[in-house]
């Protein structure tokens with residue numbers, strides 16, 4: 001039996017700086033959780049632990065304002081390395097986001113399945129980061145070699161006190177956006193004959209649908225618990241916590257598969273939003 005609680009495991013991952021070390025620890029803890037859940041009488045308690053306001057990150061990459069990060073042109077090896085580097089950065093952030101949702105809201109009683117879902121997601125994000133890092137290294141680069149977007153943790157900070165807001169903005173908006181853009185990225189790497197990157201992104205694409213679906217599932221669960229109408233609540237929370245309009249084109253098929261109907265996101269696009 002593990003001596004650590006799940007919340008303590010989460011904080012341990014969040015407090016680890018190096019990317020590969022963070023993902024290795026994340027995968028070890030996820031495996032312990034899954035093993036304990038599969039064996040009667042070996043439950044790991046959820047516990048309580050204070051997650052850091054911001055997760056520990058490596059000294060490199062340098063974090064820049066999004067407008068200062070150089071544009072990526074996919075027509076060259078250099079451009080494709082920059083795209084993969086940006087994906088690696090998103091995946092590492094996602095590892096922390098999933099462990100953060102585990103540790104941050106333990107005062108809100110949730111069914112154990114909520115934790116199963118996010119531990120599994122954190123494990124998958126760890127795998128995604130490693131797969132993309134492998135591609136970068138095969139191309140003679142590595143995570144940390146280029147600057148990356150600062151401010152990716154903003155959604156987490158903005159929703160630190162609001163679990164429904166976190167579910168609305170992180171899995172149901174940000175991760176759903178990943179479903180919209182990934183097919184186009186896969187096509188770019190297919191054209192370049194970059195088989196390893198294509199395979200990595202196909203894994204990511206298949207698994208991210210589930211993360212969005214977990215978000216939608218637990219958002220609707222909480223709406224049901226509080227007798228709330230999910231659609232207007234979703235719109236209110238996204239307008240409160242997400243800065244900017246949602247951008248079409250949307251991957252309506254995958255969004256539907258993940259339990260997000262069109263009337264959740266279309267009213268949040270620019271043309272549907274009145275300025276001010």
Ligand SMILES: [Fe+2]
Nearest residue numbers: 091094125128
């Ligand atoms: Fe991912």
Ligand SMILES: [Fe+2]
Nearest residue numbers: 094175208211
């Ligand atoms: Fe994800």
